[in-house]
């Protein structure tokens with residue numbers, strides 16, 4: 001028993017070191033650039049792949065292995081510089097969600113590139129020369145390489161501390177972490193500073209990945225697996241805090257090591273639960289600080305202009321097509337139409353909290369998925385008919401909105417995005433691991449509509465009715481006094497509070513409404529597909545929603561509709577026509593973020609304004 | 613040394629600077645006066661490139677620096693001391709000074725920590741103290757000292773007397789006059805007419821984003837209607 005615990009504890013320490021390497025880079029980059037780098041996991045994965053290539057091609061022995069590992073880290077550093085110079089530099093002033101999305105675009109691109117270069121199979125690396133065997137600690141055999149890793153973490157922490165406290169570069173980086181504009185006004189070239197910081201962070205990620213080579217196989221899932229954990233570590237430690245990241249890495253490393261012994265069923269949830277608890281108790285993490293008030297000029301969003309006649313005509317035409325065309329369509333087209341109607345509502349529900357509410361959500365799929373599961377679980381366990389299932393969907397999602405929203409609307413910016421992500425991951429892990437209830441990865445099958453709606457055309461009209469109705473209700477809410485209050489809270493929270501508005505309550509209600517609407521969409525989606533899977537709540541689906549909203553334009557009312565139409569179409573085409581659709585989707589995301597930050601509807605509106 | 617011509621600036625859609633024109637000659641101390649919200653800080657930020665000018669020109673030492681990046685403007689020898697001080701609270705006094713350090717400039721005796729401590733002796737006694745644990749007056753001195761470490765030829769000083777005790781205000785005035793003796797040009801924004809009189813050669817009166825009156829301080833003291841119209845609250 002004792003031996004078991006000791007081994008678990010030591011393995012936990014070794015994992016903590018690896019986790020810290022990745023998290024340290026992430027937190028340093030965030031501290032200075034305020035960018036949450038989703039692509040950090042991809043850099044880690046690249047480190048592992050590059051190390052594999054270098055180590056297996058270089059002569060065997062110490063030089064070949066350690067030289068290969070270090071070279072891989074440096075090459076990843078250069079890749080990081082490229083990402084910073086070509087992409088991030090252009091979006092430092094963009095809203096957080098754009099930055100998250102842009103780096104997610106990089107994730108997609110790197111995934112397909114790695115697939116092209118290294119192929120789909122797992123790759124096994126050689127063991128580290130000189131650290132192959134095991135040693136005995138208190139009578140327990142323990143691998144030498146793991147022991148080595150245990151020391152790497154603290155050593156890197158020490159070196160980073162020296163770098164940041166004993167060099168002029170480090171002093172400037174710490175100053176820029178507090179107030180980058182002021183550092184610029186003192187004559188420091190921030191661009192160069194940011195690039196060097198990115199180089200350092202990317203090297204650390206690459207090193208973290210390269211050092212995994214003797215421990216586990218290199219594969220294409222490494223990126224998202226590590227980034228989720230690294231986010232947790234960085235957020236628990238406090239964004240931007242190195243010692244915080246170290247502490248949190250230890251905490252998570254140990255929790256995972258012992259969690260397997262104690263709660264093998266909820267290991268995935270555990271980390272996110274801890275993160276949620278920490279964020280609730282200490283909103284800025286264990287050693288984090290509230291972000292220094294932004295000194296940059298804040299631009300207040302203009303009110304929604306009334307739609308131009310042309311635009312209104314286009315809208316009516318769309319509705320007319322949606323109503324009149326389907327009877328002439330085949331089953332496949334009807335399925336696509338149904339999906340589009342559902343996605344319009346899903347996008348509109350996210351837009352509701354992002355646009356008028358000004359809140360960031362990186363986990364909106366949770367409510368969509370909970371709607372789907374709310375319906376499917378009733379079907380599976382009590383054989384409920386569709387009508388009951390469709391009622392249960394918004395109810396389940398709304399309930400989650402009540403609970404999760406209560407926490408999320410207290411935070412803002414990246415912290416809110418991270419917390420919404422954490423809650424979505426909790427919902428996802430529950431669906432994934434609670435096999436008895438949810439069927440786990442196999443999902444729930446046989447979620448079919450009632451007889452009267454089994455015909456594809458009938459189901460389409462049902463979906464259209466509910467989605468269009470709910471979308472219009474959301475629009476009404478935006479234009480009603482409630483919507484004004486919501487926007488007032490977004491634009492000048494202090495002033496809104498001063499005239500007696502309860503900003504928290506308003507945002508909370510908005511969050512719940514959005515969850516309910518997403519739940520309706522999720523329920524309809526479940527019956528449209530006939531099945532429900534954990535992927536309904538996974539990160540990529542949250543990203544889908546964000547992309548639809550951003551593609552349409554956050555600050556336009558028609559945005560989510562335009563966005564859902566365009567995105568569903570683009571996605572469909574890419575997946576159908578290209579094997580490397582991730583690469584293309586990633587490229588589309590980057591183009592969108594770089595060239596259409598106002599989205600399609602926003603761009604169209606601008607163009608119309610210019611002509612007017 | 614500094615010539616600002618018809619400078620415009622916006623925050624979003626709000627048109628804040630509506631053609632500010634002013635100048636400062638080598639070694640001069642010019643006071644930018646005006647009520648709250650007149651646009652004094654915005655003028656300084658626009659000169660420094662922290663707010664992108666939407667029209668007009670800023671020339672420094674004969675070179676056009678309009679719309680350049682703040683760090684480039686700072687490296688030309690333009691120092692900026694913000695109204696909110698913006699000390700790096702986690703960094704010690706010495707580290708704060710280190711961030712501001714720039715290479716020496718021809719014709720100016722380079723500033724060293726020892727020299728700025730001679731100017732502000734109380735800072736010298738707290739070299740290792742984090743900026744966050746200093747009083748408002750000490751922070752104000754540190755923010756000026758930090759900018760001096762960049763060896764500026766001209767300093768934009770945004771309300772240096774704001775919120776300071778009278779004794780400290782006197783000390784601040786002495787320090788500014790000392791800088792003037794060193795040949796440094798100063799453009800200072802003030803609401804405190806008394807302080808402005810202690811140090812400035814000339815005044816520019818700002819109201820609603822444009823200069824409404826210009827002249828020596830003696831002339832301003834004479835011109836009661838100008839003071840009543842633009843300065844009294």
Ligand SMILES: Nc1ncnc2c1ncn2[C@@H]1O[C@H](COP(=O)(O)OP(=O)(O)OP(=O)(O)O)[C@@H](O)[C@H]1O
Nearest residue numbers: 296297298623628647648649650651652653654655
């Ligand atoms: N970040 C900002 N966003 C929008 N408007 C701003 C911003 N900063 C200042 N303003 C507005 O610009 C105008 C000029 O402000 P500025 O700070 O330049 O005035 P000031 O003369 O320095 O006033 P004070 O004496 O109070 O410092 C004010 O009306 C102010 O409300």
Ligand SMILES: [Mg+2]
Nearest residue numbers: 652653654695
């Ligand atoms: Mg001011």
